[in-house]
Amino acid sequence: MKAVVFPGQGAQRRGMGRELFDAYPELTDQASEILGYSLRTLCLDDPHRQLGRTEYTQPALFVVGALAHRQWRENTGDQPAFLAGHSLGEYCALHAAGAFDFATGLRLVQRRGALMAQARGGGMAAVVGVDAARLRELLDESGFLGLTVANDNAPEQQVVSGDTATVDALVAHLDARDVRCVRLNVSGAFHSPLMHQAQQDFARFVDGFALGDPATPVIANATARPYAPGRTARTLVDQIVQPVRWTESVHHLLDHGVTDFVELGGRVLGRLIDQIRSAPRPAARTETPAARTETPAARRDTPAALPDTPAAALGSPLFRRRMGVRHAYAVGGMYRGIASAEMVVRLGRNRMLGFLGTGGLPLPEIEQAVKEVQHGLADGRPYGVNVLADHDDPAAERALVELLMRHRVPVIEASAFMQMTPALVLYRARGLHRGADGRTLCDHRIMAKVSRPEVAEQFMAPAPGPVLDRLRRENALTDEQVELARTVPMSHDITVEADSGGHTDGGVATVMLPAMLTLRRQAQHRYGYDEPICMGLAGGLGTPAAVAAAFVLGADYVLTGSINQCTVESGMSTEVKDMLQDIGIADTAYAPAGDMFEFGAKVQVLRKGVFFPTRANKLFSLYSHYDGLDDIPQKTRSLLERTYFGRSLEEVWGDVCSYLRSQGRETDIDRADADPKQKMALVFRWYFFHTTRLAMDGDGSGKVNYQVQTGPALGAFNQWVDGTELASWRHRHVDRIGLMLLDGAAEHIATACRQWSASIGAPSV
Structure with missing residues (x-):
């Protein structure tokens, strides 16, 4: 598997790009026109010695990287599995992935370079021979708390940022202890909180552009994970103040099967990648670089980053990339904020997808909860919001969707929908636009929860024409959005909901999922979508064996519900949690659904004690x-x-x-x-x-x-953890539960495969 990477500032050299400028004279001239000076003269001759100045370096490197990628693609015809770039190089990677065109990328980089060049009062220093964890210890022990590890370039190459006086003091301090530390010739404290003003100015500039999602996964410096849908602009803005997590980024690529790295636009990263590959890894990552800016109290409440496990291989890689998550796992949005902001943030900080529960809540409470989630996950980590169909008041449903679009919520979980409503179609279509390569890009994704084939078919089909036409007449959509909405499904991610807590049709997973997978094949053949549909399973998932069964049946991901209601992060009352932690698999019953009372719809609820x-x-x-x-x-x-x-x-x-x-x-x-x-x-x-x-x-x-809407999965979970500390809900955390289920499912599958192999005399796996 191949990854293409692009270097950042520091890779510039006089004479770079000569053969590229000759090969692409029109793009070279276009770049010079945008910049207001001859790019060829700057790179080849540098008569005024400007190539080393940030405001000139960054545009020059972007153009060279973009042209180098174009030439490489034309010469080889290759398509990498991943793209990445170091700092400025990330813009080259995003351009190569189709998130924006050449001119847009150059204008962004030109503005970024100018703002960073204007930064004053800060500095940077390179520290060699010390890994990131040890360097943080040295900074803390020696009182350099105001400094940030801005670049984790390799296991023994770090860069720190901070105010000038403190950086100078650090250089002297480390030199006296025989630690090599070199002051860098830069004007500001790049990739640190001291770049806040540049970040704010750049954010206002970026608002003038429509940036798309990368068509090929791009690893973000700020998160060391792929760009999440709908967050390209926000992630680039955050990058200015966030550290460059290059070592983690390379580890992520290696863990996902990359064996071949192609560096375009320079010769700097290859050496770093070799060092990262050859150095032993720490046993576990205990703190992200971004966490250094948090208060001690916040850091205590933030779950530690966890090492990768076999669970990360379960399910669909496409789903994981699309949602920006480590695992093919999600937590559903339970009614009235039971799936709380705290729950969604806790999951998101561990690269797990959770949906905020909004059903039954007034709009002001929903808006406040969305803000809490976005504040807690400001570094682009995954999250979503549940939208429950409002069969009584379509205007309220539309108002909720309008609110979520204003706040740029990237993913919604659509629950209890029987047909495609105008609000749902509006959300889907409003997020569609064309990428630089002509592909359709999606800023708004819908994860549909379905229990009936006829509803699943509607979500697998494009938006209904009459609804699109109506929204266009209202000027709620543009012609392009309507056109694109006719070429993509309403939902690329569909959760098949078997018998479960809350609304349920009492379906059997082993019947429903295979039938729905057949419908998916038929829809894919009928409509010829460029981007495949992923199908998940929910309902009855309370033990590792149940989760393993879901993946063996063919689920691309799993979604849990009832088991998360009885956790520390749940918005349910402590009185109910005390009741739920003791129920068994026979302690639930069916009752009418209050929101669909006249139709005879059913919910599954707690029976024991009520x-x-x-x-x-x-x-x-x-x-x-x-x-x-x-x-x-x-x-x-x-x-x-x-x-x-x-x-x-x-x-x-x-x-x-x-x-x-x-x-x-x-x-x-x-x-x-x-x-x-x-x-x-x-x-x-x-x-x-x-x-x-x-x-x-x-x-x-x-x-x-x-x-209390809940299902027998919680009873099965209670039985599984009986006799352990998790018998009490006060020790249950949503992220830990998810990882335990996935790790157990991976082991369950591996054990079953070994037993099967032994029974037929085949080599074990």
Whole structure:
């Protein structure tokens, strides 16, 4: 497997690019016109000795790297599996991957170089012979807390940044201890918090450009992982102040099968890569370079980076690259913030995908939670937000999508959708644009959760034409967005949801997933998509054996739900968590779904210790047998008021009317006044809202009415961890649970393969 890499500042030399300028005179002239001076003269002759100055060096290296890639591709016809660049070289890598065209890249680099050249009051020094971990210890022990390890170039080559006086003091300090430290001839403290002003200025400049996603994975300096969808601009802005994690980046490439590195535009990185390859790795990474800027309290709460394990090989590499995650694993967005901002951040910091739960929450609370997630994952780590279909109020669904687009949320989890709504189509199409190579790039991705074949087929198809036409007439979409939306599926990532907690059709995974995989093959053949559809599995995943079965069935990824409700990071009340940690696989039951009450849809809920399932099913039975509240026998009505609602049905109806008026839904009140059956449905729906709130608040006085949506997977998980410290939910963390399941699944598969090989006399694997 091959990776193409590009060097950064320091690779410049007089005479560079001669053969490239001769081979591509039109692009060379275009570059000179954009820059306002002769690039050929600068690189070949450098008459004014400007090539070593940042504002000239960076554009020159970008042009040479971009042209070198063009020539290499034309001469070899090769397509690398990965691209990467050191600092400035990352722009060459992104251009090569189609994230922006040549002119855009040059303008970005020209502005970046000018802003960095203007930085004053800071400096940098190279430290040789000390690895990054030891250097951080030296800085801390010696009181140089204001310095940043700006470049982790190789196991024994680091660069530090900071204010000029402190850097000078460090050079003298290390020299006295026989540690080689060389002051670099730069004007500023690059890749450190002292570049904050340059970062802010560059962010405003970048806002004027539409940057796409790389078509080939590009490893970001700031994260040492592939660029996440929809975050190209933000990651480039962050790069100015974030350290260059080159050693980690090369380790990531090696771990993903890269054996051949091709350096274009210089001869600097090959030596570093050789050093990284040959040096022993530390047993585990315990802190990311970015963590040095956090407070001690924040660092204690941040999970340590974990070493790669066999679990990282499970599932689809495409899914992992697309979502910017280490594992083919996700955590679903549980209702009313049970999948909390804390949960999503904890997962994201370990390169795992979590979806913020928004169902049932008002928009201001959702917006605040999104901001918390984005603040906690400011370095481009993965996250998503759940969007629950609103069958009663399409305007509310549209408002939520508009909010998520304003905040540039890159991925949503679409749940409980029966058809493609205008809001869903708007989100998908608004994120489509063409890359420099003409390919369709996606800034907005949808992970669809489905349990019915007919719904899956809609998500595998392009957006419905009539909905696209309507949005175009509203000027909500451009002609290009409508055109591109007809060429891609509504969702490239579809989660098949078998019997599970919450909304469920009670499907069987071993029946559903193979059938859905057949539908995927048919859709791929029918529509001829350039980018394949990935298919995941959810429902019943509470043990390593269950997760292993999902991958063996053909799942590209897995998504868990119920088991995460009983964790430290869950937004559920402690009273409910105490109940959930003790349930078994037979302690759940089915009840009507409050948001789809009239349709008879089902949710799976906690049965042990509560009356909710029995009472909810009784309400649906009454709804089915009577035409209105006045038809219910008085004895039954009194029982409902005394034990279910805790108030008269007239008082409940008053609460319902107040809520509907607050949402601008007076027409629903008018329809209910004219239709006793509809009024009864709205009153009964109040019970479902009330019981959820009781559980979320941990209101002990209403414990028997708690509605807790959960499935038997949690009971299986409880059985698996019985007798360990994880028997208590107070020791359960979402990232640790995910890794334990994946590690166990990998071992389960390996053991099964060994047993199978032995049984037929074949070589073991």
